[in-house]
Amino acid sequence: MANNGENQTTTKPPPLPSPLRFSKFFQSNMRILVTGGAGFIGSHLVDKLMENEKNEVIVADNYFTGSKDNLKKWIGHPRFELIRHDVTEPLLIEVDQIYHLACPASPIFYKYNPVKTIKTNVIGTLNMLGLAKRVGARILLTSTSEVYGDPLIHPQPETYWGNVNPIGVRSCYDEGKRVAETLMFDYHRQHGIQIRIARIFNTYGPRMNIDDGRVVSNFIAQALRGEPLTVQKPGTQTRSFCYVSDMVDGLIRLMEGENTGPVNIGNPGEFTMLELAETVKELINPEIEIKMVENTPDDPRQRKPDISKAKELLGWEPKVKLRDGLPLMEEDFRSRLGVPKRN
Ligand SMILES: NC(=O)c1ccc[n+]([C@@H]2O[C@H](COP(=O)([O-])OP(=O)(O)OC[C@H]3O[C@@H](n4cnc5c(N)ncnc54)[C@H](O)[C@@H]3O)[C@@H](O)[C@H]2O)c1
Numbered sequence: 001m002a003n004n005g006e007n008q009t010t011t012k013p014p015p016l017p018s019p020l021r022f023s024k025f026f027q028s029n030m031r032i033l034v035t036g037g038a039g040f041i042g043s044h045l046v047d048k049l050m051e052n053e054k055n056e057v058i059v060a061d062n063y064f065t066g067s068k069d070n071l072k073k074w075i076g077h078p079r080f081e082l083i084r085h086d087v088t089e090p091l092l093i094e095v096d097q098i099y100h101l102a103c104p105a106s107p108i109f110y111k112y113n114p115v116k117t118i119k120t121n122v123i124g125t126l127n128m129l130g131l132a133k134r135v136g137a138r139i140l141l142t143s144t145s146e147v148y149g150d151p152l153i154h155p156q157p158e159t160y161w162g163n164v165n166p167i168g169v170r171s172c173y174d175e176g177k178r179v180a181e182t183l184m185f186d187y188h189r190q191h192g193i194q195i196r197i198a199r200i201f202n203t204y205g206p207r208m209n210i211d212d213g214r215v216v217s218n219f220i221a222q223a224l225r226g227e228p229l230t231v232q233k234p235g236t237q238t239r240s241f242c243y244v245s246d247m248v249d250g251l252i253r254l255m256e257g258e259n260t261g262p263v264n265i266g267n268p269g270e271f272t273m274l275e276l277a278e279t280v281k282e283l284i285n286p287e288i289e290i291k292m293v294e295n296t297p298d299d300p301r302q303r304k305p306d307i308s309k310a311k312e313l314l315g316w317e318p319k320v321k322l323r324d325g326l327p328l329m330e331e332d333f334r335s336r337l338g339v340p341k342r343n
């Protein structure tokens with residue numbers, strides 16, 4: 001453990017935003033780019049940002065794991081724009097804020113093309129930082145609890161440097177995000193860019209891909225299809241699950257606040273995967289079987305955020321308990337899978 005407070009110092013003033021921002025007669029909207037905005041968290045973030053009539057939202061997404069469907073209510077709206085764009089290529093637009101989410105998040109997708117995952121995290125983040133520098137925008141990176149690897153400290157505070165395998169099958173994502181964080185701080189120190197880093201812990205909610213492969217979506221889809229819940233061994237590994245509306249609230253507070261982060265954003269309620277399976281079974285389908293299956297390499301054994309920093313600096317803490325969030329996700333999965341609720 002080490003204190004990383006000194007990382008926030010910068011020698012440079014931030015780059016100036018467009019002269020229009022200082023123009024007396026031009027009251028433009030806040031132009032906000034959301035990369036990865038067609039994905040699960042991104043599309044909920046877009047919904048929230050669009051509620052503010054002073055925001056213009058631009059989504060850039062390559063649709064690798066996201067979909068236009070998640071944004072269909074905004075397509076054609078005068079304050080909304082959707083661009084098919086891969087962040088590994090430069091993007092030349094004019095914006096005031098950048099929420100940089102673009103990156104596959106489910107292990108089965110980020111491991112599918114690991115070299116592309118690294119490029120997305122490294123070149124993609126470089127490109128977005130380059131954009132932030134040119135236009136004087138503030139940029140927020142959605143980093144991850146995976147930067148702590150298989151943590152040896154529990155719960156994990158932001159000061160913990162982590163325990164990550166640099167050559168494992170998850171490294172493309174874990175190390176990719178760690179480099180992305182490094183780039184953010186180097187651009188901050190070297191060029192004065194205004195940065196924000198959120199370390200997101202496992203998040204769930206409506207609109208997750210049904211075959212996303214992450215545990216909550218797997219269990220809900222399995223329970224609704226009448227298939228056994230596949231608990232990966234040993235089943236005693238833990239995670240802490242945050243409902244998506246709480247996550248979006250935390251991200252916006254971080255962007256709007258004065259602190260660079262990194263800040264953990266997650267729900268500290270901690271569950272073993274067996275407990276999660278039992279809860280899904282009880283709430284959705286008590287007849288379902290729970291089946292133990294093989295795990296994948298380097299699966300972290302425990303994970304729980306220390307959210308003292310988010311509470312103190314952002315006045316944020318999650319509101320939705322797992323037992324209240326799961327039924328909201330169940331409703332969405334039922335309608336997409338065409339499985340009506342039994343009385
Ligand atoms: N959901 C979680 O539990 C969680 C936890 C920690 C961190 N995060 C981070 O939050 C962000 C969003 O995660 P999510 O759960 O919404 O995942 P998601 O897979 O639903 O969304 C990711 C989006 O990024 C897009 N994308 C991927 N590669 C791209 C590229 N090269 N160029 C442009 N777009 C690209 C995808 O098409 C998708 O729309 C990711 O950065 C992820 O690492 C998520």
Ligand SMILES: O=c1ccn([C@@H]2O[C@H](COP(=O)(O)OP(=O)(O)O[C@H]3OC[C@@H](O)[C@H](O)[C@H]3O)[C@@H](O)[C@H]2O)c(=O)[nH]1
Nearest residue numbers: 105106107144146202214215218230231232237273299
């Ligand atoms: O069907 C399943 C799927 C997963 N699991 C277990 O559930 C736990 C959580 O696995 P997930 O695939 O949902 O997600 P992980 O916690 O491993 O990684 C996630 O962490 C944070 C984010 O950055 C990413 O969204 C993702 O990498 C693991 O221990 C896994 O072994 C099951 O028991 N059964």
